Structure formats: C-alpha cells, structure tokens
Amino acid sequence: MRESVKTLPLAGLDLAGLEHLLIINGVDPRFARRILYWIYRRGIMSITEINDIPKNVLTVLSGTFATGLSSAVSSAVSADGSVKYLFRTDVGLLHETVYLPEGNRRTVCVSVQSGCRMGCRFCATGLNGWRGNLTAGEIVNQVVSLPHDVNHVVLMGMGEPGDNIDEVIKAVNVMTAEWGLAVGKRRVTVSTVGITPAVKRLIAETECNITLSLYSPFPEERQEAIPAETAWPFKETLNLMKTSLAGYDRRFTVAYVMIKGKNDTGRHLEELKRLIAGTGIRINLLPYHQLEADADSSSDAETMMRFKHLLVTSGIGASVRKSRGADIAAACGMLAGVDGQRELRNK
Numbered sequence: 001m002r003e004s005v006k007t008l009p010l011a012g013l014d015l016a017g018l019e020h021l022l023i024i025n026g027v028d029p030r031f032a033r034r035i036l037y038w039i040y041r042r043g044i045m046s047i048t049e050i051n052d053i054p055k056n057v058l059t060v061l062s063g064t065f066a067t068g069l070s071s072a073v074s075s076a077v078s079a080d081g082s083v084k085y086l087f088r089t090d091v092g093l094l095h096e097t098v099y100l101p102e103g104n105r106r107t108v109c110v111s112v113q114s115g116c117r118m119g120c121r122f123c124a125t126g127l128n129g130w131r132g133n134l135t136a137g138e139i140v141n142q143v144v145s146l147p148h149d150v151n152h153v154v155l156m157g158m159g160e161p162g163d164n165i166d167e168v169i170k171a172v173n174v175m176t177a178e179w180g181l182a183v184g185k186r187r188v189t190v191s192t193v194g195i196t197p198a199v200k201r202l203i204a205e206t207e208c209n210i211t212l213s214l215y216s217p218f219p220e221e222r223q224e225a226i227p228a229e230t231a232w233p234f235k236e237t238l239n240l241m242k243t244s245l246a247g248y249d250r251r252f253t254v255a256y257v258m259i260k261g262k263n264d265t266g267r268h269l270e271e272l273k274r275l276i277a278g279t280g281i282r283i284n285l286l287p288y289h290q291l292e293a294d295a296d297s298s299s300d301a302e303t304m305m306r307f308k309h310l311l312v313t314s315g316i317g318a319s320v321r322k323s324r325g326a327d328i329a330a331a332c333g334m335l336a337g338v339d340g341q342r343e344l345r346n347k
Helices: 015-024 029-041 055-064 136-144 161-176 196-205 219-225 234-247 266-276 301-312 338-346
Strands: 074-077 083-088 094-102 105-109 152-155 188-192 209-213 252-258 282-287 318-320
Touching (some): 094 136, 161 188, 188 196, 196 234, 219 234, 234 252, 252 266, 266 301, 301 318
Antiparallel strands (some): 083 094
16 A cells, blocks of 8 residues: 555655755755665565664654555456556556566566547557556556566556656656666667657657557558657657667667558558668567457458568568457557456446
C-alpha cells in the first residue's frame, strides 16, 4: 500500500532534485544517494524501511516525504508466462503494465498515460478516451514495484510518450542513471507515433532507443490509421533518426503492425525498402491483434516471414515479433485498462 500521510513523493526525482529538497528541509544532501538507492533499487514502500541513515534524519524524512511507490492492485497471468499488472494512481488513474520473460531477457512494458489521445485505429488504448498523464514517479513505479528482476524496459504500453514528454524524459533518465535503476541505456526503448518536437527532445536529452510506429509507408494511408500524421509527418521522425544514427550508440526501429490486405502488399514492401534501405534503421514486424467489432485481421505468418526475408535480403535489419499475452489482453495494441476497471467494480 502507498503511504497514507500527505507527503511529497520522491520517486521520479533525480539526484540533483533530491539534494535540493534535502537542503531546503535541513538535511545533509549527502544522504540523497542512499535514499534513492532504497527507493529505486530496493523498492521500499515506506521511508521508515531505510536502515542505514541516522534515526533523527529518518524522522525528518518520514514526516515530509513519501517514497512514491505503490503495489499493483491486480494481476493476470498468460499461458505464455507473461503477466499483466493493473496500477491505480492516488487520483484514480488506471494503467497497465506487462512483464515479458523470455530466456535471459526480462522485459517490462510500461504505460505513460491512462488512456491515449492519439486515436490510432489499430490500438485499443484510446478507445475509452484519455484520462490523464502519469508522473515520472508513476512511470518508474511500474518497473520498481514489480516482483521481478527486470533488465529491459519498453515504454510501449498505454499512452503516447510524446504527449507526456517532460515526465517521460525524467523517467527514462531515472531508469538509466547510476543513482537510479541503472538499466543499460541500450536496454530502454521509447515507442512513439512520431510527435516531432518530442522526438527531438528524446534524441537530445536521453540516450534511449526510439521506435517509430509506422503502420504504412504511404502518408495518406498512415493518416487514416494514425491521425497524428497530419500534424507530424512520419518522414520528419525518419529524417531525425537517419541524421542521428552516426553520432549515437542507440537503436532506431520502425514498428510495423501488419494487417491483412491493408498494408502487407508488394507495393508496401517496396516502399518500405525504398525508405529504410541504407539508413541503419531496423524494422520490427508485429501481428495485428483484432479489436472488438473489427473486421480487420492480422497478416498470416507466411506473409510476415516473407516480408522479413525480403527486407533482410535488401540489407535491412528486420524481425517478426512473437505475440505475447493475447489471452489476457496484454499483447501490443490491446492494453486499455477495461478488464481492470470491471474487476475493481466487482470487488
């Protein structure tokens, strides 16, 4: 449970920010690293759990601050081993997180908003509307509070990172900093529809990997499925990726959700090859997960493998992402918090 006293949450803060708060409250700022260690590495739910700071200092801290961490309110386990967690913020914003174990790779897919404003036609998250942004602490909490040892983080859950960019950048920097979660910088990935100003900030202010959700290499088709194309053409993000690859040790990827008869034709393949060949950008092919009352269906496995083969033989790095957690509505494009809302109402 989250600490009930009305105190200032510390999760989401960086080292300099906490040092400043400690000085204001008459506490030696040298304790900042230890406090952040207990929050980000040990995942404590209460300041009183810290055992290597003087008691008089803890008394001041516990009366003024809270860890800002909280446990999930429910969870569901998939037949493939994936686990979906439902979180609820202090103001009631529901958001979902998915843990994806696969061999030595232990990935957590976190949300950055409750709902989404982008309205992408192949994603369930925005169907119930947008309810609010998550803070950096609430984003980080989805990693820290899980009962799993995580070594990869993807911001690909509910919400558009570019629509909450200030908090997303804070959270990413906490995840990668040595005083934070210390997740390798090449092991944190942010997925976006390509809000150009936000992509520029991600490139300039973080060292994380960036994935562009494309859907179609043809702007007019993409605009029908991803309305954000009107304001922020995907080619702007592709150009930023192309010009940034030479100077950064990071991975840029295009996520391509494949829908039968819509974006899996030879025409689409050839335009993809034209756009991406020689850039160093990878393509990740994803199966489409059918939404309620939806006539569309995913491209079959043979089509997806053919796409991958022809991309690779053209010199483009490509992979087919295996569907995970579909039986608990935890696969890509399925997170909406709807099951969690029903479950909480029935309690």
